[in-house]
Amino acid sequence: MAKKTEWWRGAVVYQIYPRSFQDDSGDGIGDLPGITRRLGHVASLGVDAIWLSPFFTSPQADMGYDVSDYCDVDPQFGTLADFDAMMAEAHRLGLKVIIDQVISHTSDQHPWFKESRTSRNNPKADWFVWADPKPDGTAPNNWLSVFGGPAWEWDGTRKQYYMHNFLASQPDLNFHNPEVQDAVLDAARFWLERGVDGFRLDTVNYYFHDEKLRDNPPHSDEGSFGLDAPDVNPYGMQNHLYDKTRPENIAFLQRMRNLLDHYDDRATVGEVGDGARSLETVAAYTAGGDKLNMCYTFDLLGPDFTAEHIRRSVEGFHEAVTDGWVCWAFSNHDVQRHVSRFIDGEAERESVAKQAATLIATLKGSVCLYQGEELGLPEADLAFEDLRDPYGIRFWPSFKGRDGCRTPMVWDAGRAHGGFSTARPWLPVPYEHAVMAVDAQEADPHSILHHYRSTLAFRKAHPALRDGAMTFLDAPDGVLAFVREGDTERLLFVFNMSREVAAFVIPSNLGRAVPLALPGYAVQESNGRIDLEPFEAFAAKCS
Template identity: 70%
Template sequence: MATQAVKAVDANWWRGAVIYQIYPRSFQDTTGDGIGDIKGITARLPHVASLGVDAIWLSPFFTSPMADMGYDVSDYCNVDPMFGALADFDEMMAEAERLGLKVIIDQVISHTSDRHPWFVESRSSRTNPKADWYVWADPKPDGTAPTNWLSIFGGPGWEWDGVRKQYYMHNFLIAQPDLNFHNPDVQNAMLDTVRFWLDRGVHGFRLDTVNYYFHDKQLRNNPPMVYDTDGAGMETDTNPYSMQNHLYDKTQPENIDFLKRLRALLDSYQGRATVGEVGDGPRSLSTLALYTTGNDKLHMCYTFDFLGPAFDAAYIRKVMTTVADTVSNGWVCWAFSNHDVIRHVTRFAESPAEQDRVAKLSITLLSVLRGSICLYQGEELGLTEAELSFEDLRDPYGIRFWPAFKGRDGCRTPMAWETSEPHAGFTTGSKTWLPVPGEHAARAVDAQEALPDSVLHHYRAALAFRKAHPPLVDGDMTFLDTNQDLLAFVREKGGEKLLFIFNLTRGAQDFTLPKRLGEILPVNLPGFLSRLDKGVVKLDALDVFCARV
C-alpha cells in the first residue's frame, strides 16, 4: 500500500477554513461513461484552487453497490471501479498538494452495504464471529419489529432476515444495515479503515451521520415528537420520521467515548481534522456543542440549521447567538448548500431576476460568519435546483417520496464547465447519469470567467476578502441591536474591527449607527450599493454595508 507523507501544516488549519465539497459522480467524467471520476477531479482541481478555498471534501468514492450513491459501502479501503483506482486517488492527492489544497473524505461508518463481507457473514448465522457486528433483535411475540423506530428513507427501521430469524436495524435503506458500535471489535475495525486513509495522506474526514453510531441497548420505543420545522433541512412533514422524538435510535451517550477514540487516532498524526454531520432535529446545536467542546472529540460539526428555507435576519441571528451561548470552545462549520438539500439560490431567491443577487449576498454573508464554511460544487456559478422528471431520478429518497418530495437529484446534476460543449463539458459521452439543464450550461465556468461581474468572480472576491482580514477567520462576533429586518454585527481580532450590516429584505432599509462605535470608515464590497450618509447607513434590497470601526 502506498503511504504518503503530509507536509508540516498548522494543526489548526481547519479553524475558519473554507472547504469545497465535490460530488464525484457529477464533477468531471474522463471516460465517456457519463459518470464523474477521480481523474476528472484531478483535472479540474485548478478551478477549485482558483476560488481561494483551503480544502476539498470528497463525497464517497469507495467500493459500493450504489444503492444510495456510494453511502452504502462494501469496501472502505478501495475505490469503486466506477470512479477509478487507488492509483488515481494518489495522483489526485499529489495534485491537491501542488495546488495547496487539503483533502477531506467522507467517512460513512454508522452503517455498511448489505453486500459488505461483514454483513454477509453476520447474517449467515447467530454464532459466526461477526454475528454481533450489526444490530440484530428478536421479533415481538406477534412477529412485529422489536421497536417503533423508523427509517429516514421511509417505513420501519427494521428488516426481517429469514436465515437468522431476526430483525436487523437500518436507519436508512434496507440495503444499509446499521453497525453495532456497542461491540468493541466493530469500533476497532472502523478505526482501522480511518487509519488506512490517514496513512494515504488525507487531511481529515467528514463524518456522515455522526450521531447515529450507537442505539439504545434496551431497545426502548421513541415517543412522539412535537416538531418545529423552522429551518429544517432534508427531513420534512412528508416523512413520518420527523413525527418521532428520536431519543433511543441515535445520539446515545456512548457515542462520546468513541469520538474520543477517533480524535486520539487523528491526534497521533499531524494536522488532521474531522467535521461531523449532526442531524438531531431541535437538539442539533446542543449535540454539536457536546461533540466539539473540550478539544478531545470532533474538531467541528455542521447542522441543518442553514440548509432550510429560512433566510432572514431574525433567524440567522437566532442561530448564531444560540451557538455562541451553547458552544464554548467547540467549533461550527456553516453551509447553505450540499448534496442533500435544494440549492440555496432556489430556496432563497423569490424570482429568477434576483438569483445572482442572492448568490452574491449569500457568499458574502457566509464568508464573514464566525466558523469554518463549506461550499458545494456549482454554487460558485449560482446554479439553481434542477427540475427533473420522475423518469430521471436516481435518488432512492426522492423515488420513495415522489411527488410530495422530489429528492436530492436536483442538486446533484453534473457540473457545468463549457457553455458550447455537449453536456456543458462534463463528459464526451452521449449520455450523463443525470441530465445537465440548459440553464446550468448557460452559467458554465467559461461563460462566467468572461464576465467581470459574474457570480464566479464574486465568490473569488468574497473569499479573498475573508482571507485578507483575520477577524473573519476566527475573531469575536458581537451583534448590534437593530429592527428584525437587518442583521448587524462586528467581527474583531488583534485590534482590527469590521462592521457588517446585511439587509436580507426586498425593500430599502436605513440603519442609524450607534455613536459608541466611533469613527466609521466604509469598505467597498464590489457588487453592493450601500452608502453612509451623516451617520445613517442606506441599504438597498438584498444589500450589505461594511466598514472599519
C-alpha cells in the same frame, strides 16, 4: 502527539460530489481523474480545502453512502492510484483534502454483513444490530427509517430483524461491540496513512443505539434528518431518544480524535442531524478539545433567509457551544440548492446568490461551499423517470428528493452536457445550468463566479474573519448587522436581507467607521447613516 496548527478553524471547504464533478472516462459518471483535472478551478476560488463525498467501493444503492469496502475506490471512480494522483495535485495547489467516512452503517454487500447474516454464532454475528421479533412476528420496536418505513428488516437466514436507519440495504453497525470500533478506526487509519487531511463524519450521532431497544416517544416537532421533507416523512413524528445520539458516542469520538492526534494537522467535521437537540449535541461532541474539531447542523439548510433567522441561528450556536466550532453551509448534496430556496423569482437569483456568498464568508466559523454554488446554480427540475435518489423515488410526488442538487457541474457552455461528459450523464444537465457554465462566467467580470473569488479574497485579507469575535447589533427589521473583531481590526457588516429599501445608523460607540471596498457593493455612509437597496451589503473598519 503530533502538533496541530488548527488550519481548519475559519477555513473555507469546497464540497465535491464525485459522480457529478467531471467525467474523464466517458461513461457519464464523474471520476477521480476528472476531479484532478478540475482542481485548478477549485484552487482559483481561494478555498482552503476540498471535501470529497464517498468514492469507496459500493453497489451505489444510495449513491456511495452504502459502502462495501472502506479501503478501496469504486471502479466507476477510478483506482487507488487515481486517488493518490488527485491527492498529490490537491496538495500541490495548497488544498487540504477531507474525505467522507460513512461508518454508522455499511452496504448489505459488505463482507462483514454477508458473514454476520449467515448465522447467530459466526465471528461477526454481533457486528450489526440484530434482534428477535416480537411474539406476533412484528419488529422489535417502533423505530423508523430516515428513508421511510420501519427501521427493521427481516432476515430469513438468521430469523431475526436487523436495524437500518436508512435503506434496508444499509444495515447499521453495532458500535457496542469493541471489534466494530476497532475495524472502522482501522479503515480511517488506512486513509490517514495515505495522506488525507481529515474526515467528514456522516451521520455522526447515529453510531450507537439503545441496547434495551426501547420505543421512541412521539414528538410532533422533531423535524426530519435534514433532507427537508418533514411533512411527508413519518420519521419526524418521533422524538429519537433511543435510536441515535446515545451517550456512548462520546467515548468513541474520543477514540477517533486520539487516532487523528497521532498525525500532523488532521481534522474532523461531524454532520449532526438531531432536530431540536442539534445544538446540544454539537456542544457535547466538540467540547473539551478531545472529540470532533467542528460540526455542522441543518440550521442554515432550510428555506429561511432572513436577518432574524441568521441571527437566531448564529447566536444560538455560540451560546450553546462555548468551546466548540461550527462549519456553516447554505447548500450540500442533501438539500435543495439555496438559491432556489431563498429567492422569490428569477430576478432575485443573482443578488441573493451574491449576498449569500458575502454573508456566509463573514460569519464566525468555518465555511462549506457546495460545487456549483459559485455559479449560482438553481435547483434542477427533473422528471420522475430521471430520478436516481431512492429517497426522492420513495416520496414522489410530494417530495422530489435530492437529485435536483446533484446534477453535473457545468464547465463549458458551448459543449454537450456543459462539458461534464462526452456521454449521456447519469443525471441530465438542464439548459438553464449550461448557460451558467464556468467559461461563460469567467468572461463576465460581474458574474457570480467572480463575486465568490473576490469575496473569499476579502475574507483572507481580514484576519478577524477567520477566528475573530462576533457581536450582533440591534437593527431595523430585515437588516442584519454585526461586528467582527480580532487582534488588529474591528469590522462592521450590515446586510439588507429584505425586499425593501432599508437604513442603518452606525452606533456611536463603534467610533469612526471607514467604509471598506466590499466586493460587489458600493454602498456609502453619510453622517453615520447607511442606506441600502434590497440585498445590498456594507462593510467598514471601525477605530
